[in-house]
Amino acid sequence: MVRPARNVRGSVRLPGDKSISHRYAMLAGIAEGPSRLENYSTGADCASTLACMRLLGVAWEQKDGTIEVQGRGPSLTAPADALDCGNSGSTMRMVSGIVAGQKFSSEMIGDESLSRRPMERVITPLSAMGAQIASQAGKPPLQITGAALKAIDYTMPVASAQVKSCLLFAGLFADGETRIVESMRTRDHGEVALRAFGATLESKGGGQGNEIRIRGGQRLRGIEARIPGDLSSAAFFLCAAALFRGSQLTLPSLLMNPTRARLLDILMQIGLRITVTQLDEIHGELVGTLQVEGAGLKGITIAGADSAALIDEIPVLAAIAPYTEQGIEVRDARELRVKESDRIAAVAANLRLMGAQVEEREDGLKIPGGQILHGAELDSFDDHRIAMAFAVAALRAEGETLIRGADSAAISYPAFFRTLEEVTEP
Ligand code: S3P
Numbered sequence: 001m002v003r004p005a006r007n008v009r010g011s012v013r014l015p016g017d018k019s020i021s022h023r024y025a026m027l028a029g030i031a032e033g034p035s036r037l038e039n040y041s042t043g044a045d046c047a048s049t050l051a052c053m054r055l056l057g058v059a060w061e062q063k064d065g066t067i068e069v070q071g072r073g074p075s076l077t078a079p080a081d082a083l084d085c086g087n088s089g090s091t092m093r094m095v096s097g098i099v100a101g102q103k104f105s106s107e108m109i110g111d112e113s114l115s116r117r118p119m120e121r122v123i124t125p126l127s128a129m130g131a132q133i134a135s136q137a138g139k140p141p142l143q144i145t146g147a148a149l150k151a152i153d154y155t156m157p158v159a160s161a162q163v164k165s166c167l168l169f170a171g172l173f174a175d176g177e178t179r180i181v182e183s184m185r186t187r188d189h190g191e192v193a194l195r196a197f198g199a200t201l202e203s204k205g206g207g208q209g210n211e212i213r214i215r216g217g218q219r220l221r222g223i224e225a226r227i228p229g230d231l232s233s234a235a236f237f238l239c240a241a242a243l244f245r246g247s248q249l250t251l252p253s254l255l256m257n258p259t260r261a262r263l264l265d266i267l268m269q270i271g272l273r274i275t276v277t278q279l280d281e282i283h284g285e286l287v288g289t290l291q292v293e294g295a296g297l298k299g300i301t302i303a304g305a306d307s308a309a310l311i312d313e314i315p316v317l318a319a320i321a322p323y324t325e326q327g328i329e330v331r332d333a334r335e336l337r338v339k340e341s342d343r344i345a346a347v348a349a350n351l352r353l354m355g356a357q358v359e360e361r362e363d364g365l366k367i368p369g370g371q372i373l374h375g376a377e378l379d380s381f382d383d384h385r386i387a388m389a390f391a392v393a394a395l396r397a398e399g400e401t402l403i404r405g406a407d408s409a410a411i412s413y414p415a416f417f418r419t420l421e422e423v424t425e426p
Helices: 018-030 044-055 089-099 120-128 161-173 189-196 231-242 262-270 305-309 314-323 334-338 343-353 384-394 406-411 416-423
Strands: 007-011 032-038 059-063 066-072 105-109 132-136 139-145 153-156 177-182 201-204 210-215 224-226 248-255 273-282 285-293 300-302 328-330 359-361 364-367 377-379 402-404
Touching (some): 018 044, 018 059, 018 066, 018 089, 018 161, 044 089, 089 120, 089 139, 089 161, 120 132, 120 161, 153 161, 161 177, 161 210, 189 201, 231 248, 231 262, 231 384, 231 416, 262 273, 314 328, 314 343, 314 364, 343 359, 343 364, 343 377, 343 384, 384 402, 384 416
Parallel strands (some): 153 177, 300 328
Antiparallel strands (some): 032 066, 059 066, 132 139, 177 210, 201 210, 248 285, 273 285, 328 364
């Protein structure tokens, strides 16, 4: 149950970034020597990755927020059971790149939501590299028979950082040099993490036509790292702060990777004041402390490369759109329909229940500004980002909002509701 708030104030220290946590856990497992991962994501998704790595023979221990991993080197052991990826598309898509290069077969399964999500985007290129993969018409469960992989030259038809990382990880096990081209730049945590663990990668292009090359047979070595705060989780607090003139929030040690930080530009354009201090770089990832202050809320259009760069943050931006002056239009975001839920339909349904006018389109949404919303009974659609996005929208609604299935927030951020309560003034 979320009640309207008058303001947002305080300091929020975010658990480690989910994208980085997944990749570090996987690479630590196939590296040589121990790794120490501080501030590992507290979300259930990253626990799914760790559970899969344990089934593949990687020993690890959790001490407070730190994971200590005993790297096994590139050869893992055949899992005694199916690799359960839970709700996590990242786990299934990226671990598949690692097991494709092993000398055994693995079965990868997931929950109901994950079992509906498209996997042909990894099946096609991994098969081209020599792995044998059976699926349910391109969906999980996947049966992956590993092989001595051969390098490929692959242009990705979908903008997906999960697919890019999957293929770079598979490329480590392949004979020759794998070349991956993405027409739309996606988050580069896979590249940055591989370098942190000692691999050499060539990349060029940057914007459109970004190209990455990796030679097979490189050995990785363990690292000691502190994982920066999750920027996509911070998005909910940043949007909450944007709703109130004079709000003040501090977010220490937050991930500032330029391929993830487009949200900050967008929020500044719509009226949030943001100051960044204590910029630092840890294992190639940029970190900083953010000070934000709410000051008006203008509208914006999100399209093209921005839609890919903001893919996880669009639900919460759309959820605050009715409160902006000119509204928010989202285009070129068809991928949102195949996330943990159909996020375009979920956002439209919940906004309408709150009394908002919304135009739902195949590839996005058009939400007029200047609207007054009322509290309502909403559904999370068992999607963590929908649950959290509407908790934020509820802060400015008239009356109380009940979010069914709100515990799905634990997929990426178990402490979300407690922390939201701490920084909102009733
Ligand atoms: C992620 C990439 C994105 C994003 C997901 C995490 C990653 O998915 O939505 O939450 O860590 O690489 P896609 O690669 O499917 O776009």
